[in-house]
Amino acid sequence: MAKEKIPVTxxxxxxxxxxxxxxxxxxxxxxxxxxxxxxxxxxxxxxxxIKTLVMEDDQGTPLIILMHGDQQVSTRELARFLAVKxxxxxxxDKASRLTGYLVGxxxxxxxxxxxxxxxxxxxxxxxxxxINGGKRGFLVGVSPKDAERVLKPVFVHVATQAD
Numbered sequence: 001m002a003k004e005k006i007p008v009t010x011x012x013x014x015x016x017x018x019x020x021x022x023x024x025x026x027x028x029x030x031x032x033x034x035x036x037x038x039x040x041x042x043x044x045x046x047x048x049x050i051k052t053l054v055m056e057d058d059q060g061t062p063l064i065i066l067m068h069g070d071q072q073v074s075t076r077e078l079a080r081f082l083a084v085k086x087x088x089x090x091x092x093d094k095a096s097r098l099t100g101y102l103v104g105x106x107x108x109x110x111x112x113x114x115x116x117x118x119x120x121x122x123x124x125x126x127x128x129x130x131i132n133g134g135k136r137g138f139l140v141g142v143s144p145k146d147a148e149r150v151l152k153p154v155f156v157h158v159a160t161q162a163d
Contacts, residue, residue, distance in 0.1 A: 006024045006088060007133065007134070007135045007138050009107065009110065009133055009134030009135050009138070010100060010107075010109070010110030010111075010112075010134055010135065011048060011107035011108075011132070011133050011134035011140070011151060012110075012112040012140070013107035013110060014110040014117075014150065014158060015109060015140065015142070015150075018146075018149070018150045020142055020143075020146045020149075021142070021143070022133075022138060022140040022141060022146075023140065023141035024133065024138065024139075025040035025042050025044075025130060025139040025141060026137055026138055027042050027137050027138075027139070028041060028137060029104065029105075030134040031104070034051070034069070035049040035069025035070065036069070037113030038069065038130070038139060039069065042130070042139065043129050045070040046068075046070040046131055047068045047069065047070050047071075048068075048069075048126050048128065048130055049068075049069035049129075049130045049131075050066050050067065050068065050069065050123060050129050050130065050131045051066070051067050051068075051069050051108045051132075052060055052064060052066060052107060052108045052131065052132055053065045053066075053067060053073060053089065054089070054090045054094075054095035054098060054099060054115070054139070055073070055075070055078070055087050055088060055089050055090060056087070056088065056089075056090050056094070056106045057079070057082060057084040057085075057086065057087050058079075058085040058087075059084070061062070062094070062098050062113075062115050063082075063087075063115055063116045063117070063118060064099075064108050064111070064115050064116070064117045064118070065078065065117075065118045065119075065120075065156070065158070066108060066117065066119040066120060066123060066131070066147075066151075066153065067081055067117070067120050067159060068070060068120060068122070068123065068159060070161075071120070071159040071160060071161060072160050073087075073158055073159070073160070074159070074160045075087045075088060076089070076159045076160045077156075077157075077158040077160075078118070078156065081154070081156055081158065083088070083108045096114075098111065098112065098113050098115060099111040099112055099113070099115075100112030101132075101134055101135075102136060104136045105132060105134060105135045105136040105138070106132055106134075106155070107131065107132040107133055107149070108131065108132075108135040108147075108151055109134070109139075109150065110134060116129040116154065117151045117152070117153040117154070118153055118154050118155075118156045118158075119147075119148070119151070119153035119154070119155055119156070120155075120156060120157070120158065120159050121155040121156065121157055122157075122159070123144050123147075124144045124145070124148065124155075125144075126144055127143070128141050128142070128144075129141070129142060129143075129144050129147065131147065
């Protein structure tokens with residue numbers, strides 16, 4: 001494989017500063033393709049590709065939730081866990097303002113504003129996960145234990161099967 005230039009994003013800067021070993025994975029981004037495109041392009045199981053979702057509660061308080069690519073977040077269960085009335089995805093504009101990343105390129109590492117991070121607990125079952133590196137078409141492979149160390153997430157069990 002030809003040596004491709006690794007994008008130096010805020011996420012990459014955080015991973016380097018925290019001495020996290022990671023592998024860069026570039027692929028042809030497709031608008032609204034989601035984790036299915038990542039899995040197809042890179043040959044990774046979609047369950048090991050972790051999506052970074054920016055959501056907010058009924059009071060407009062933002063949060064990040066990390067979920068397996070082939071699963072969805074039960075907003076009802078997440079709201080119950082957070083003891084709020086409801087949780088819904090932020091608008092693309094609000095998510096970009098909060099994180100500094102474009103939707104489709106949102107990484108939980110190096111966000112503009114520090115947001116609470118929630119992680120589906122079964123993500124820790126993998127030896128390696130693939131998560132957005134802060135640019136569309138760019139994933140980083142990291143140990144979930146390193147992600148846990150850097151992000152300090154609250155673990156939840158709010159996954160439902162994708163439609």
